[in-house]
Amino acid sequence: MDIDPSLIPCPNFDSPGFASLRNSIIADPNTPNVTTNEEASQNLREAWEADNQAQRLDYQTRAQEREEQENEVQRQREAEDKQKEDELKKRDLELAQEREKKRVPLYDFQQGQGLASLPLLLHPYAQKKMANRDYVELWYFTPEAFKEADRDRSTVESNRFELATSNDSQALTLLGTHSTRPSTKVKPDEDLSWADVQRAKSAFLGALPTGGYPAKFVQMFASFYANLDMHAELRKVGGERVMALYHAKMRRAWFMENKQQRPFDLAVVVNEILQECRDEIRDLDHKKALQDLSTATSLLHRHPGAPSANAPGTPSARRAFPQPLRKSHRANPYPPPKRSDSPSQPPTDFQRSFREADQPRLPRCHRCLCRDKHDVRRCSRSEIWNGKRKPMCDWNGNKRLEFSSGIHKGLEVCANWQ
Incomplete structure (x- = not known):
């Protein structure tokens, strides 16, 4: 153990324990000046003090070197700690900057200025289509679509993934739930009623700035809906169906023609296309009337004893025989007779009674769709x-x-x- 020499006391050289050492110094010819015990003790003290002083100098030198080494180690440790602290601060700063990049920036606002109206929560698919100025079904701007977008927004904006099949169901694709896909409840514009168009048009016009449409185009779409609202067709029977179909065809046609670099003024009501929509609606009604007539005559054939559906004061064939059509009946009490496609088979009583019926009772000719009186059996x-x-x-x-x-x-x- 390294001991400080200054802490070591000087021995008592006058004690009996050092008598032999004192006698040796007295007898030593190299110390002729030492002749007594006192002189010998003094000589020993001087020699010890000289040696202790040398040890003190050596101890102080080594202590100073040791202190310098410890100070150097401390400085290196402090430098390393400072470097680690600087690196940690730098990394925290970089992480903070990365987090700040992902955050929505804050912009300055004017105190005392509130919100005029709530922003539209568009369906992500509709928002993408509007931003790209592509055609999107008007259903996405109905309240039902807004509810679906609000309900599924947390799922749409998440980072989860799910499996999706291709159109031909031959391949699987891993898609993020945040990707924008069409809604499974979407309706084509042709299936929307005029009431649906009325509910969705304002939201559609409000979403036009999403695509950066110039004011001229926004005015065109607004005039398009205004002209439809004021058109005389809406005051006619079935006019709302005609206008809803016209709206669907024209809005889709405008986006298609715009892609072909042939846009037109959508606000102009084209009477020829409007007439085509009238004819299409009339054809649909005609087909439905034929189907209803076929159902009614089939019921009459299944119940030959029932009163004629065309007789005055009798209910329609659909209401006259409701019971056999209900699923609660286990058996049909009126089994249909066997049919034969042979032209030589004699007509049934029902066919004969129908052919002999008065013509004014027939509501419309099934061939020319005319209501005037003529021989509908040979039109x-x-x-x-x-x-x-x-x-x-x-x-x-x-x-x-x-x-x-x-x-x-x-x-x-x-x-x-027949």
Whole structure:
């Protein structure tokens, strides 16, 4: 152990323990001046003090070197700690900067100025389409679409993934739930009612700035809806269906033509296209009327003892026999008779009674769609009542009406009715 020499006391050289050492110094010829015990003790003290002083100097030198080494180690440790602290602060600063980049920036605001109206929470798919100025169904601007977007917003903005199938169901794709995809509840514009158009048009006009549309185009879309709202067609029977169909066709056509670099003024109401929409609605009503008639005559055929559906004061065939159509009945009490497509088979009582019925009772000719009185069993007119096109039905070799065009070409309208 390294001991400080200054702390070591000087021995008592006058004690009996050092007598032999004192005698040796007295007898030593190298110390002729030492002749007594006192002189010998003094000589020993001087020698010890000289040696102790040398040890003190050596101890102080080594202590100073040791202190300098410790100070150097301390300085190195402090430098390393400072470097680590600086690196930690730098990393925290970088992380803070990265977090700040991901955050929504804060902008200055004017105190005392509130919000005029709540912003539109568009469906992500509609927002993407509007930003790209692509066609998007008007359903995405209805309250139902806004509710779906608000309900699914947390899922849409998450970072989770899910499996999705391709259109041909042949491949699987890993998609993030944050990706914008069409809604499964979307309706095409042709299936929207006029009331749906009225509810969605304001939201659609409000979303136009998302695509950066110039004021001229925004005014065009606004005039388009204003002209439809004030059109005289809405005051006619079935006019709302016609206007809803016209809206769907024209809005889709504008986006298609705009992609082809052939845009037109959507605000101009084209009467020719409006007439086509009227004809299309009328054809749909005609087909539905034929289907209803086929259902009614089928019910009459299944119940030959029931009163005629055309007799005055009797309920319609659909209401006259509701019970056999209910699923709660286990068996049909009126089994239909066996049919035969042979033209030589004699007509049934129902067919004979129908052919002998008074013509004014028939609401409309099923061939020319005319309500005037004429022989509907042998109608040979070449055009329908308004002269716009040829009849959809014509007489076949068995003198029965069959479809002459369309997907039902060659099928008889109703064999038992004739």
